[in-house]
Amino acid sequence: MTKKTSVLSGKSAKPLVERAMNLIFLICGLASVISVVFMTVYMVASGGAIIAETGVLRFLLGRIWNPGSSEFGILPMILASLLATLCAVLVALPVGVLIAVFLAKLSPGKLAAGMRTFIDLLAGIPSVIYGLLGALLIVPMIFRLQKAAGLPNGGSLLAAILILVIMILPTIISVSETALRTVPKQYEEAALALGSTRLQCIFKVTIPAAKSGIVAGMVLGTGRAIGEAMAVMMVSGNAAIMPELLRPVRLLTAAIPIEWAYSSGLHRQALYGIGLVLFVFIMIINILLRQIMKKGGAHDE
C-alpha cells in the first residue's frame, strides 16, 4: 500500500506540509521519552547530593532522622513504607480477587454493572478525601486497641494499612476482573463437562489461567500503595521511629509533603534523597510489571 503511493507520488516530491507534520508528530511521540529522561536525570541529580554527602549506607540504613542536627537516616521510613505496602497488598489481593470472581463469573450482568459504577467511584475519589475519612473514621476506631496495648491514641501503621487496602482495591478488582473474563470459554466448559462444580472450575481452572493478569493487578496495586502520599500522611501519625502496628509511623512518601514547607538547605536535599529512593522502588516495580505483561502476552498466543 505504502509502496504504491510512494511510486505514484515519489518520495522526494513529498510536500513541505507532509514533512513538517511528520516532524511534529515525531516530537509529540518523543515527548514522553524526553519527560522520562528528564525526570530520571533530575531525580538522580537532586537526590544524589545528600546520598553522596552522608554515604549510601548511612542514609539508607541510618535509624535516626533528625534534621535539626543534620542526621538523615531513613531506615524507619523505608521499613514503614514496605511494611504498609506489603500488608495492604496481602489483605487487598484475596479480597479483590474474590470480588472480581463475583463480578466476572457469579453475579447477574446488571448487578455487576451496578457494582462497577461503585468501584469506579471508589477509584475516582481523591486521596485527600480518603485521608480526611481515615483521620475521622479509621483512626478513632483504633483508639480502643491502642488503649488495650497501653499506647497513646493517635495515627498508626494499622490505620495507614487499612486506608491503603481501600485505595488499592479498585485497581486489583478491575485488573483481575478483566483477566478472569479473557480466559477462553473452552477451558471452563471442559472442566464443567468433566463434572467439576462451578466453584471448583473457577478456583482450579479459571484463576490459574488468569494468573498473569492477576499478578499484574497485584503489582499495579503495589505501585499505587507505595507511592500514595496524602492519605497515609493524614492517618499515620508521622513519627520517624521504627514501625510497629499500633504506633505512629512515617512513610517515605509522607515525609516529603510534611517537611517540605519548612525545609531548606541540607534538609531539603534529604527530602530529594527520599524522592530518589522512592523513584528507584517505582522503577523496579515498573520493570517488573512490564516483564509480567510480556510473559502473559506470550502465554496467550
Place this chain on the structure above:
Amino acid sequence: MNNPPLSRITGKRRRPSEFLLYGLIYLLAACLAVLVLLLVGYILVRGLPAITVPFLTTAENPILETVGIFPSIVNTLYIVFFALIICVPLGVGGAVYLSEYAKNKKLVGAIQFASETLAGIPSILYGIFGYVFFCVLLNLHVSLIAGVLTLTIMVLPIMMRTTQEALRAVPKAYREGALGLGATKWYLIRTILIPSSLKGILTGVILSVGRMVSESAALLLVAGGSAMYMPRGSVWEQLSHSGSTLSVELYRYAMSRGDNGTAFGIASVLIVIVALLNLLTRFVAWRLNKK
C-alpha cells in the same frame, strides 16, 4: 422412586465447604457496596450543609469569619484548562505517531515504555521533579503555571493510551481507501482518523480532568500556596502566582486548621465532580457503542 435426585447426578449438589466459599464471596461483594455507600453518604451528609451560594462564590474572609472556595475553584479551572490545551495535542500527536508513522520497532518500544513508566510514577515524585525543574531551574517559581506543566506530563500517558486505543479501532479499509484515492497522510489523519477517534480522545480528556481535579500531592509542592483572595489581574498574572486547587485547599482546611466542616464541604463538591465525570465517561462509551 429410589433414583438419586437429579442434582446429585449433574453434580449440582453443593458441599458445605462450597457454601462457605459462596457465602464469603457474596459477603465481600456486599461489604464493598455498603462501604462505598457509607463513605459517599457520610461525606455528603457532613458536607452538603456547608455548601451555600456564598460558600461557592466568595473568598475566605477572616474578619467576617466566613469561608468561601471561589478562588480555589478558579485555580482548579485554570490548571485543568491550560494543562488540557498543552496535553491534548501532545498526547493525540504522540498516539498518531505511534500508530501511523513509527516504523522503527525500538523507538516504538521506547515510547511505549516511557508512557507506561510515566503512568506508574506517583504524584509526589511529579511534585519533586516539577519543583526542581519548572519552579527552580526554569525559574517559574511556585505558581499555577508550574502546576499546569507538571500535570501535563502526569496526564500525558492517559491521553496517549485512550487515543491509541481509539485509533486502533478505526478500520484499516478507511486508511487504504483514503490513501488509494491519493490522499496524503496528513490529510488522512486530519479528515478521517482524528474525527473517527474523537470519542476515544474525549474519554481521555474526561479521565485526565478527573486525575487533575483529584491531584493534591504534586500541586502542594509546585503550585502550593493558598487561595485567599478573589482572582484579580490578567490571566497571565494569575497563572504566575501560587494558588491552591480544591483538593489542596481541602488538605489545608483539614490538616493545618482542623476545620472539618469546610473540608467536608469541599469534599462533597469534589465527589459530585468525580461522579459527574464518571457518568460522562459512561455516556461517551454508550454513544460510541450505539454508533
